[in-house]
Amino acid sequence: MVVRGLNLTGFRNYKTLSAKFSPSCNWIIGSNGQGKTNLVEAIHYLCNLESFRTRKTTILLNTGSCATRLVGEVERNSVLHKIDITVNEKGRRVLLDHKVLQRTSEYMLSFASLAFAPEGVSLFRNQPQERRRFFNRTLSLLDSTHLADLQSYKEVLGQKNILLKKQQREAEIKPWNELLARYGVSITKKRQKFVAQVNETLSSVFQELTGREDALELQYEPALRSWDKGEGSVLHEIESSLERERQYGHALVGPHRDDYRMQLGERRDREFFSQGEYRITYLSLKLCINSVLIKKTGNHPVIILDDLFSELDQRVVNHTISTLEKMENQVFITSTTLPQGGAVHGEKIQIIQGRIVE
Ligand SMILES: Nc1ncnc2c1ncn2[C@@H]1O[C@H](COP(=O)(O)OP(=O)(O)OP(=O)(O)O)[C@@H](O)[C@H]1O
Ligand SMILES: [Mg+2]
Incomplete structure (x- = not known):
């Protein structure tokens, strides 16, 4: 996918x-x-119908x-497609090739950009729901059935939580638990498979960028311990927490409680990563997802x-540039200056006060 041109108003x-x-x-x-960031944010919005730094459109x-x-x-x-997006205080209208777009999910599967931005670097420091949201979105780009499973799971979970709050009997909750077990196994399997795919290349990308020898691993922590033993076992696992769920008034077991971590050698992210390590491991992850x-x-x-x-040492910068040059993707890089030493390939666009300077 290539963004050939962009016109912005306001x-x-x-x-x-x-x-x-x-x-x-x-x-x-x-x-x-x-x-600079505003320009790439607009490109990202055009590709993904969302900003990488705010949810408030x-x-x-x-101003x-x-x-x-x-x-x-x-x-x-x-x-060549024409995308025409208008955003105002009431909402958004998207025209794709002059026709009003009805479903965002169709668009998401057609156009995509991957952003590496300072805001995302905190992914493994933030709350687990941020990571689930990130990986849900990424996986949905790969597999439209995953998005459908997630939506179904969410609806069923909502129904179950209503029954739990009303202190309904076990027999009333059972059919919802059966559905949660079915969707839960499907979601967990897909997440597991995706993480395994990422890990096929994650260490080598990290090592190539940094020249270090540590292994980098994305770890998936599924909330369903028995996910690989079939729906029957998962149903049993879910049902055995009913008493606790009644006390809390909401469902406690299932992929809505999953988490993801990064491990570099023997060291896990939150306890041990330096600023630069957060950045470089996140960049490695993005390149693997690509x-x-x-x-x-x-x-x-x-x-x-x-x-x-910013915060990357010269060696990582040089290796990142040579890795990017080998890739077939269209790439946008913002920086206050061009990197030192040697010519850089591609187009240079200079921005001063919201204008491109020729
Ligand atoms: N909605 C808005 N209306 C007008 N100006 C805005 C709006 N949102 C942000 N700005 C301003 O746009 C300017 C450029 O912001 P941007 O984040 O793109 O800078 P940048 O070139 O990436 O800078 P840096 O190198 O510091 O990251 C800032 O002064 C910011 O306050
Ligand atoms: Mg910026």
Whole structure:
């Protein structure tokens, strides 16, 4: 997938902007506070219908404007699509090739960008729900049935929680537990498989970027201990926590309580990772997700690297650049300066006060 061009009206600090991009590497260069992140945020919004730094869409509107418009030309499988998004205080309207888009999920499976941004670097420091949200979204890009399973699971969980709050009898809750066991096994298996796919290359990507020898592993901590023993065992596991669930008034066992961790050698993330290690392990994870996406879908997501070089040492910076140059994805990198030493490939776009300077 390639974003060929973008027109913005009233987006963040851009009154208007019209830009064309290279299908390979695009360097967005400028001093602090000029609009580099805002530009890649708009590209990410065009690809994913969400920002990587806020869920409040009204913040995207240029101060004083009542709406913002993003119009992009996006190429996918050699076909050029026109995407026209308007966001105002009431909501959002998306036109894909001049037709109103009804379902966000269809769009998500068609267009995608992967962002590496300072906000995401805290993923393994944040609450588990942030990680579940991140991995749910990533897995849904790979498998549309996963999204459907998640939605069904959530609905059933809601029903069960209502019954638990009303202190209903076990017989009333049983059919919901059976459904939770079915969807729970399916969701857990997919998460397990995905994590195994990521781990096939995670260590080697990390070692290539850093020159270090430690093994890097993404660890999946499923809440269902018996997930690999079949639905019967899982149902038994869920049912055996009924008393506790009644006390708390909500369901305590199932993939809505899963977690993910990172381990570098013998050291686990929250207790031991340095600032730079959070960044570089997160970057390695993103690059592995990119490989899994390409292998599974044949599509190359747009890669966005915001403020890539802060807190990374020179060796990691050099290796990251050479890794990016080998990739077939379209890449956007924001930085206050071009990296030192040697020419960089691709297009350079200079931003000053919300404008592109030729
Ligand atoms: N909705 C908005 N309306 C107007 N200006 C905004 C809006 N949101 C953010 N800005 C401003 O846009 C400017 C550029 O922000 P941006 O985050 O893109 O900077 P940057 O070039 O990435 O800087 P840095 O190098 O510090 O990361 C900032 O001054 C910010 O306050
Ligand atoms: Mg920035």
